[in-house]
Amino acid sequence: EKAGYKHFMLKEIFEQPQAITNTISGRINPETGEVDLPEINLDREAIESFDRIFLVACGTSWHAALIAKYWIEKFAHIPVEVDIASEFRYRNLLINERVLTVSISQSGETADTLAGIRRAKEMGSKVVTICNVVGSTMTREADGTIYTHAGPEIGVASTKAFISQLAALFLFTLYLAGKKETVSAEKRLELGKALINIAGVVDRELPRLRTDIENLIDDFWDCRDFLFVGRGLSFPIALEGALKLKEISYIHAEGYASGELKHGPIALIDKEMPIVALIPRDEVYQKSLSNVEEIKARKGRLILFGTEGDTHLEKLTDDVIYLPEVHEEMNPILYTIPAQLLSYEIASRRGCDVDQPRNLAKSVTVE
Numbered sequence: 227e228k229a230g231y232k233h234f235m236l237k238e239i240f241e242q243p244q245a246i247t248n249t250i251s252g253r254i255n256p257e258t259g260e261v262d263l264p265e266i267n268l269d270r271e272a273i274e275s276f277d278r279i280f281l282v283a284c285g286t287s288w289h290a291a292l293i294a295k296y297w298i299e300k301f302a303h304i305p306v307e308v309d310i311a312s313e314f315r316y317r318n319l320l321i322n323e324r325v326l327t328v329s330i331s332q333s334g335e336t337a338d339t340l341a342g343i344r345r346a347k348e349m350g351s352k353v354v355t356i357c358n359v360v361g362s363t364m365t366r367e368a369d370g371t372i373y374t375h376a377g378p379e380i381g382v383a384s385t386k387a388f389i390s391q392l393a394a395l396f397l398f399t400l401y402l403a404g405k406k407e408t409v410s411a412e413k414r415l416e417l418g419k420a421l422i423n424i425a426g427v428v429d430r431e432l433p434r435l436r437t438d439i440e441n442l443i444d445d446f447w448d449c450r451d452f453l454f455v456g457r458g459l460s461f462p463i464a465l466e467g468a469l470k471l472k473e474i475s476y477i478h479a480e481g482y483a484s485g486e487l488k489h490g491p492i493a494l495i496d497k498e499m500p501i502v503a504l505i506p507r508d509e510v511y512q513k514s515l516s517n518v519e520e521i522k523a524r525k526g527r528l529i530l531f532g533t534e535g536d537t538h539l540e541k542l543t544d545d546v547i548y549l550p551e552v553h554e555e556m557n558p559i560l561y562t563i564p565a566q567l568l569s570y571e572i573a574s575r576r577g578c579d580v581d582q583p584r585n586l587a588k589s590v591t592v593e
């Protein structure tokens with residue numbers, strides 16, 4: 227049932243193009259970019275009534291929420307707060323019927339996230355859940371749903387479910403932007419096309435990325451610590467890269483916003499410390515580059531994920547993983563792939579139980 231792959235995780239990484247296609251199919255018109263999400267149960271009037279959105283999730287699903295904040299605020303112009311569910315459920319919430327709460331959960335059973343939406347509902351909020359498991363508790367309790375349709379995910383480390391969450395959250399953003407008309411129809415079509423095209427790009431690049439990462443890890447698989455850094459849309463992917471590496475390889479890893487380095491973590495950098503920097507050619511590229519140059523000046527061992535043709539990166543390190551230029555809003559989807567493969571290949575080389583890491587459960591149904 228692993229279809230020739232050594233682990234479910236690797237199989238699921240390679241299923242990601244299909245997972246994206248499953249998430250978006252039938253929901254977006256390729257001619258107009260208009261998005262239809264009937265099971266969300268929110269019409270134009272309801273959407274106009276919201277003055278804030280809370281995104282609530284745990285772990286990898288929380289990273290998806292962090293990306294969505296950038297997208298929703300930029301394109302739908304609704305302020306977004308992102309909460310870790312275990313914090314959300316116990317803090318003093320300022321929630322009323324003008325707040326939309328969205329839970330993001332692969333399983334739909336995570337205890338803290340479920341408790342969070344129950345609490346939000348009690349306080350008068352409408353609740354939508356973005357979920358991969360049909361009929362799960364969260365989907366039954368929510369007022370509306372967006373199913374991700376990624377297919378069953380067996381590996382404890384979330385891969386294709388995360389990619390599908392990103393696709394669903396981008397659809398959600400386009401849906402809100404369409405109902406509120408916060409961006410032009412032309413722009414919505416451009417964004418919709420970017421989403422439709424990304425599955426093909428991921429599919430094309432996956433085999434080559436795997437080879438590039440396999441070659442790269444010879445020098446890194448036995449390191450004790452890693453840092454992952456990124457700015458803007460790449461920041462949550464840095465967090466996700468670090469989480470993936472920790473959970474399956476047991477290497478200590480931290481993710482930071484690149485701009486935070488100088489506020490503490492830069493003290494860790496020496497010639498032993500590997501730092502994965504995500505540096506696509508996006509609107510914050512120049513700023514990210516100066517952060518990377520600071521790391522270089524302190525002799526950190528740089529691994530760069532950057533844009534094909536950006537030869538400047540080769541002057542900074544021999545270890546560059548190139549990714550094709552795509553619409554910049556799609557970079558989080560694309561840059562997740564080498565981060566997943568890096569942790570997979572390292573964990574596999576270390577002989578770890580990739581699909582069932584110690585101390586972890588696929589579904590965390592206790593708090």
Ligand code: M6R
Pocket residue numbers: 284285286287330331332333334335336339382383384385470473586588589590
């Ligand atoms: O099922 P959920 O999406 O609610 O699960 C949330 C987290 O437990 C989950 O994403 C966890 O962090 C994964 N093991 C990460 O790979």
